[in-house]
Amino acid sequence: MRRFTEGFYGYAVALLVCLVGAGVFLLVTPQSRDEHIPRVEYSITVANFGHEVPYRVWAPRNDPAGWVPNSNRIAAGNAGAKVLFLGYATAEREHAMFAQSDEKPAAGFASRMANSDKAVGTQQIGGATWERRFREDKNQRTLVRMLPDVTLLITGTADWPELAQLASVLQQRPQG
Structure with missing residues (x-):
């Protein structure tokens, strides 16, 4: 019995016991293969933002099909502006x-x-002109619309048609 606890055989037996134990653990542990992206409601954040700024707020009238809102926040911008x-x-x-x-x-x-000050073209979305910007090293596309009282941006790693989907559902909310 001593030869199974010493030397190469002892090592091999211990390794085998560990692998069998890990395999059994993986077999009995419940695993989900379904993707789960937490949905975060943003209507209260948009309403609060509307109370903090002196202009009519823009927000999606609905979310594009298949999109999941997963974050929202109000932050301080430069010179006391809110974002x-x-x-x-x-x-x-x-x-x-x-x-x-x-x-x-x-x-x-x-x-x-x-993350760029260079326009790479424009795009018409819902009758409005949006400026396109692209930062290749970050794979970041951005649509920019500068209005007299507010600047709107849609940015991310999504492609141009997907960014345009979000732009197409934006609308001004009543001042509240």
Whole structure:
């Protein structure tokens, strides 16, 4: 019996016992193969943002099909401006984020959020012109719309058609 507790055979037996134990553990442990992205409700954050800013807030009237809202927050921008962020997992499971602020200068806010100050074209979405920006090293696409009182951005790793889906469901909310 001593030869199974010493030397190479002892090592092999101990290794085999460990592997069998790990295999049994993996077999009896429940495992889910279903993807789970937590859904985070943003309506209260949007309403609170509307109470904090002096302009009518933009927000999705509904979420694009298959998209999951998974984050939202209000943050401080430059010079006392507030910034609303709504994050999504898209139908293709890429990341997209909607941001808006009245931060001045608007071009500086847009460049900071897009990680780029270079336009690569424009895109018509719902009758409105959006500027496209692209940062290749981060695989980040951004749609920018600068209005007189607010700057709107949609940015992320999602492709242009997916970002346009989010832009197409944006609407101004009543001031409240």
